[in-house]
Amino acid sequence: MMFRKAKYFYLLISCAIIGGACNNLKKIPAGDALYTGATVKIDSTELSKKKKKSLESELHSLVRPKPNKKILGMRFKLSMYNLAGNPKKETSLRGWLKNKMGEPPVLLSDVNVERNIQVLQSTLENTGYFKAVVEGDTTIDGKTATAQYTVQTGIQYKNRNVFFDTSGLIQKAIAEDSSISLLKKGDPFDLAAIKSERIRIDGILKEKGYYFFDPNFIIVQTDTTAGNNQVDLKVKVKPGIAPTSLQPYTINDIFFFPTFRPNTGSGNANANANAMDTSKKDMIFYDGYYVLDRQKQYKPRIFEDAIQFHKGELYNRTDHSATVSRLVNLGLFRFVRNRMEPVPGDSAKLNVYYYMTPMQRQSLRAEINGSTKSNNLTGSSITLGWRKRNTFHGGELLSIDATGGFEVQVGGQLRGYNTFRYGLRSTLSIPRFVVPFIKWNNAGGFVPRTEIALGFEKLIRNKLYTMNSFQASFGYIWKTDIKNEQKFNPIAITYVQPASISDQYLDSVAKNPILGRTIAKQFILGATYNYNYSELQDNIYKTGIYFNGNADVSGNIIGLLTGASESNPKSIFDAQFSQYIRLEADFRYYLKLAKWTVLANRIILGGSVPYGNSRSLPFVKQFFSGGNNSLRGFRSRSVGPGTYVSDTISTGFLPDQPGDMKLELNTELRTKLFSIVHGAIFIDAGNVWLTHEDSLTGAGFSKSFLKELAVDAGVGLRFDASFLVLRLDVAFPLRKPFLPEGDRWVLDEIKFGSGPWRRQNLIFNIGIGYPF
Incomplete structure (x- = not known):
């Protein structure tokens, strides 16, 4: 049954492409014609050629109705509408073709020439062409018709x-x-x-x-x-x-009602708000404002951080909006309402009232993910989270997340090395800067936060090794506006320790030294800084830029205290601590080419300087290339470093191949196909390198790094349902850096009809969200 429906669907598509134009005209009602569009011509000697063209384009965009859309010169959607006929059910295949993919014909009878003349005339007068004259007419040619509008602008005032x-x-x-x-x-x-x-x-x-x-x-x-x-x-x-x-107003008294519960049955929110107004004797007075909180659920100081103006100040909209925004961004209240009233008997002053409806204090959430990676790993993970808002009555948010997951090798010859992981992470977020002996404020409508985080994770690679990792951090997050966000962790600690290592893996390390980095003990104590700038705000079909920069410094203070050096390494907790400077920049430029078409470009630059106690970055801080958000024509984490060739045959499994430096470039042309289905064509290039080559031949960074870039190309589909984006990509290598120089371009080897070539080169990726 499904085959028959699919066969019928493709038959309809073929008919629409081959005979759509003729069929479209046959369906036009008698005495009418298919409207194919309008032209607007400006007759003026006063306007320059450029100005005339611009004005014609502007006026043309105002003409209604718009003709049926064309795809590659054909009215495909109209053809689908006609071929679907009159389906009995909207949920049938023909109903879907007609109502979802199809588009009804736009007829000459739908065109109101006089109305369009009025719109064009009014638009011209509103832009200074007070003596403009607009004339319009239609032309019928068999079963098609067009409209023509002639404009005499006169001189613009x-x-x-x-x-x-x-x-x-x-x-x-x-x-x-x-x-x-x-x-x-x-x-x-x-x-x-x-x-x-x-x-x-x-x-x-x-x-x-x-x-x-x-x-x-x-x-x-x-x-x-x-x-x-x-x-x-x-x-x-x-x-x-x-x-x-x-007249201008100054601020008088400021009142906060953090436990306001609107009586939805009354239908009068203002009346409910007024009912909260009570005597000041029932309120707490703190730092110039009043708080009505009989159950003492909130410390008054959280409103000190939110309020942006004070008694006696001249009212201004910036502080007004910033205060409301901060109260919302506290994440404590479902609704925030504001009311300002002149003081009785003194009309030059305003009393300010804020009514906040609390969110549920505690909540549970569950999240299940599925993933398929380009290294034939398929897996799933589940996260259970508990949240407690206003934990210590100062607006804090305590989060505890427990995560467990697995990845199983389902394809290829390297099977059985399955991965299991589980962990626990807790975060306390405080809605202000916590700095000893300093009162540090952040202007604007965004609440700064101090975050304290602790985490543990156990990683089990079946038959290979088991690793324990611990993380702790203390830092700050703040925004200056909607586009800019900064994060600074003056304390960031990571400790990684192997719990067990199999003999098979130890034998593999002897054959492939790069594998030793994965199981090395690591102790990192440093500071991190992140700056993010975005002009997109979740709209991917617009022109704009995105930048994300990271700086990571580790081991400076410990290195000075212990006197560590490359020749005299030191350890803490039985692990050689790391010393390095690591920088990474992710820059993206999006160029809108049409309403639903954009050219997305990305460049990632990563570099590091291991020194003192370290010859390379610790494994958890190293760079990787390859995978469904990176070079999609190569398996996950399989590119590089440099021209190094990994020995997967002797080891029996696919190793991660890290680097101390990274260069990656991606270009993707995205367009909307229909409904929620979007398409993409892309090219990726990049690689990673080590600072010190050591025994890994070809892995070191050199002046010939551009000759060592891997390149791939591919196509993809994105099913964008706004709240979820499912991405399917297929890609293949164009250039393989591990081949001898001169043989790295493999364009002449591409054979889509060859089964062995497809098995060795085609990489399928399934992902959630856009790659960048």
């Missing part, structure tokens, strides 16, 4: 003078910032600029205490009698505005 009224207090406040007005002398008249100017003025007045002012109170009078196709603009405040809207 420009601003001669811009005047600001100074007859009153608020008028003078407006005129003070007239130098940054959006209405400029000599600019073309533009209604959109006038609207933006009203919003700009309102924003500036809000910073000066005018809480009750509104952009609609501003009018801009236009005088077209100035002559020479010019206009005079006068910015004024509407007459008859209530006095309360025309």
Whole structure:
């Protein structure tokens, strides 16, 4: 049954491609025609060629309706709509083709020429073409029709003078910032600029205490009698505005209600909020504000970090918005409402009220993941988490996560070396900077946090080894705005110790020295810093940049205290501690080519300087290349270092191949195909290298590093359901750095029809989320 449906589906697709155009026209109702689009032509000697083209494009975008969409010159979606016919059920295959993939015909009868003329005429007048004339008509050619619009713009009017009224207090406040007005002398008249100017003025007045002012109170009078196709603009405040809207306010008393429970049955949230207003004698007064918290669930100091203005200060919108944002970002309250009321008998002051509805204090969560890696490892993991908000009544968040998982080798010849892991991690997040003897504030609407974390993990590689690792850190996270985030851990500790090592693995280390790095004892005591900048904010189809930089320094203080050196290494807890400087930068540039098409580019640069007590980075800090978020035409962690060739035959399993330095470049063309299905074509290049080659021939970094890059290419599908992105990629090598120089490009060996070539070279990747 499924085969028959699939066969029918592909038959419909083929018919749509081969005979779609003819079928589309046959379905047009009698007396009507298929509307194929409109043209807009500007007839003007006053406009430059560039300006004319730009204006034609702008006006064309306003014409409605839009014709049926074309794909490769064919109206594919219309063809699918017609071929599906009249399905009995919307849930059937034909129903899906018609309603999801299909698109009904756009007919000439749907076109309202007069309405389009009005829209174009109005748009031109709003941009200074006061004498513009627009004409429109349609042309029918058999079963198709088009519309044509001809525009005579005339001369565009420009601003001669811009005047600001100074007859009153608020008028003078407006005129003070007239130098940054959006209405400029000599600019073309533009209604959109006038609207933006009203919003700009309102924003500036809000910073000066005018809480009750509104952009609609501003009018801009236009005088077209100035002559020479010019206009005079006068910015004024509407007459008859209530006095309360025309005066600045200062902050009076500030009230917090952190246990506010709205009575949803009353249907009047303001009435419920007013019901909370009570006598100050029932409240706690702390640092200039009042808190009503009869059960003492919250320490008053958490509101000290949130509030951005104080009694006696002039009201301003920036502090107002930042306070609300901080209360929300505390992560303690489901809803945050704000109300400001003039003080009775003193209309120049505002009482400020904040009503917060608490979230559930404790919560449990479970998360299950499945993964398939390009080294034929398939596995799953489960995480059980417990959260306790406001742990010590100061806004803290205590998190404890228990994780367990496995990975099983399901393909290839190297089977049986399965991986199991389990661990426990706890994190205490405090909503402020905790710095001894220093009061450190962070401006803006984002709450800074201090995080203390402890963790343990046991890794079991069947038949090979068992490793225990411990982590601890203390640090700070803060944002200056939505695009910038910084993390600084002045203390970051990692201790890794092998619990058991099999004889088979020890024999393999003797044959392949790179394997010894995995089981080495490691003690890392240092500091880390991370800076993240993003212009995307979860929108991948836009032009913008992303940057993530990491700095990691370890062993400096211990090295000085112990006098450690390469010739005289020292140990702590029976492990040689690490000394290094490690830097990594991830830069991405996204170029939007069309509405649903973007070119995504990434470059990763990683470098390190092991010194003193270390000849190389500890294994947990080293760089890797290859895998479903890296070089997708190579197996996970299998590229490099340099031109080094790993001996997987003698060891019997696939080793991780780390490096002290890394270079990786990725380019991916992404486009939306239909519905939630997106497609991609990509190229990856990169490698890792060691600082000291030691006994690993070809693994060291040299001036010939560009000749040692691995390169792959591939295609992929992404099923983007917003809350979850499932990614399927298939890729293959174009250049293999471990081959002799001169033989590394393998383009001439590509044979998609060859089974042995596909088994050795095609790498399938399944991932969650976009690779970058």
